[in-house]
Amino acid sequence: MPLEWSGLSPELLLVIDRTGAEPLRSQLERQIRTAIRTGRLQVGERLPSSRELARRLGLSRGLVQDCYAQLHAEGYLVARVGSATRVAAGACAPPTPAPGPPPAASPRMVADFRWGVPDLNGFPLADWLWATREAARTMPTSALDYGDPRGSSVLREVVAGYLRRVRAAAADPARIVICSGYAQGLGLALRALARTGVHTVAYEDPGSPATTSSTAAWAGLSAIPVPLDEQGLDVKALDATDARAVVVTPAHQWPTGVALSPERRLALIEWAVRRDAYVIEDDYDAEFRYDREPVGALQGLAADRVIAIGTVSKSLAPALRIGWLLCPPALAGQIIENKRLSDRSSPTLDQLALARMIESGRFDRHLRRARATYAARRTALVAALAEHAPDVGVTGLAAGFHAVAQLGASADEQAVVTAARARSVGLYGMSTCRSAHSAAPAQLVLGFGNVGEHAVTAGIAAVGDLLRAR
Incomplete structure (x- = not known):
């Protein structure tokens, strides 16, 4: 379908040369023909009215009308009384090769247990529209300027108060930088660390090797994995490396779901002080814990050694692209400058x-x-596994919106994933979260954030025999 431009007369870029020998009408006819032949103007698109085009080009309206009449006679344009002049159906760009047959439609998924996606249907659209209207109604015109690279002082004050209240963070609005989500926040932090002489950043294994490694490389750093156990990051293993920075998810480790134990928290802070190092805390889904109150942010214990990154990607929606960094005093200036640039x-x-x-x-x-x-979806997942694959263990805190399913010792993780896809169920293996992409032990990371309770039950029922296979 042709584009339907709003307004009385859509604009069209045409250039008239009054110093050349070619008559003005010939120039106008030639440029409109070329625009149609090359596809700049598509079949059915409106042209500017003769009055408006004459005004814009500084020509007489009669000249433009004569041009349109000539192109109409040649079959390039079509005009009807009371309607706009449009590109005729027979006038178009040279034909392009016919496209191949459309790809076969993907079968509708019974359930897609993709991790990292919150409940998109649950986004509070009415509240967001209300908040946007209120913000637009009350903001001063000065807020439309470029402003502070740290972000709006209003949001920084609100975020600081919120994080002090619900995350026990040591949040100073002057050292908060608003960013476009976790990826940008991590990049800003790593670039600042590189300027201080840090060469290597460590990360949890399993964790997010692709994101951390690629962002570290972009910042000019190398990235190395450090193992973890049921208490979280192995700080002794970290101490054996030359890293002077580490990325951790202490409240709810991604993806194993363990929490960093109190002893490890203190050991990690001691390591940072002794090594003159920094901890980057990804506080990615700390709002969601169901068995008890979540633990406070690690940043609250050592604000001078921890860079805390939070976002609304999990609490609201990834598309909003809003996050924040709580910056240590020694790094705040460089992170702010990185954001400005x-x-x-x-x-x-x-x-x-x-x-x-x-x-x-x-x-x-x-x-x-x-x-x-x-919480209801996690309960449905655990119940469905207990019914259809009772030998499959579920590990991780009762938190967030993913759980880890422990498959049998002889299970082939990739084979299970492939077979489930053939049944229109999306399963995802732990191997992609490991630095070496090892498929042993065989585990699945089951995201249920964007999967309804009925779909959770139906999806597990559809693949129960695959999960039970030994």
């Missing part, structure tokens, strides 16, 4: 809308609903 600052209206969401209590209300939703 990166994109000056994040979109102000979205920041103000988020601030209104949090201040109004609508954000907390949404989180309460989301906790209940995810």
Whole structure:
């Protein structure tokens, strides 16, 4: 279908040369023909009215009307009384090769246990629209300027108060930098660390090897994996490396689901002080714990050694692209400068809308609903596994919106994933979260954030025999 431009007369770039020998009407006819032949103007598209085009080009309206009449006679244009002049159906760009047959439609998934995606249907759209309107209505015109690279002072104040209240963080608005999600936040932090002489950053294994390694390389650092156990990151193994920075998920380790034990927390801070090192804390889904209150942020124990990164990607939606860094005093200036050089600052209206969401209590209300939703889905997952694959163990905290399924010792992780896909069930193996991509032990990371309770049950029922296979 042709584009339907709004307004009385859509614009069209044409250039008239008054110093050349070619008559003005000939120039106009030639340029419109070329625009149609090359596809700049598609079949059915409106041209500017003769009056408006004459005004823009400084020509007489009669000249433009004569041009349109000539192109109409040649079959390039079509005009009807009371309607706009449009590109005729027979006038178009040279034919392109016929496209091949469309790809076969993918079968509808029974359930897709993809990790890292929250409940998109549960996004509080009405509250977000309200907050956006309120932010636009009340913001001063000065907020439309480039502003502070750290982000809106309003949101930084609100985020600081929120994190002090719910995460026990040592949050100073002056050292908070608003960023476009975790990936940008990690990049800003690693680039700042590289400027201080850090050459190597460590990360949890299993964890997010692709994200950390690629971001570290972009910042000019090397990245090395460090193992973990049931207490979280192995700090002794970390101490045996030359790393002076480490990325951790202490509240709910991604993807194993363990929490960093109190002893390991203290050991990690001691390592950072002794090595003149820094901890990058990914606080990615700390809002969602169902068996008890979540532990506080590691940053609250050592604000001078921990860079905390938080976002609304899991609590609201990834598409919002809003996050924040809590910066240690020694690194704040460099991180702020990195942000300024990166994109000056994040979109102000979205920041103000988020601030209104949090201040109004609508954000907390949404989180309460989301906790209940995810807790019910996790319960449905555990119950479905107990019924259809009772030998499969489920590990990890009762938190977040993923769980780890322990397959049998002889299970082939990739074979299970492939066979499940043939049954329209999306399963995902732990191997992609390991630095060496090892498939042993065979485990599945089952995301249920964007999978309804009925789909959780139906999906596990459909692949129960595959999970039971030894």
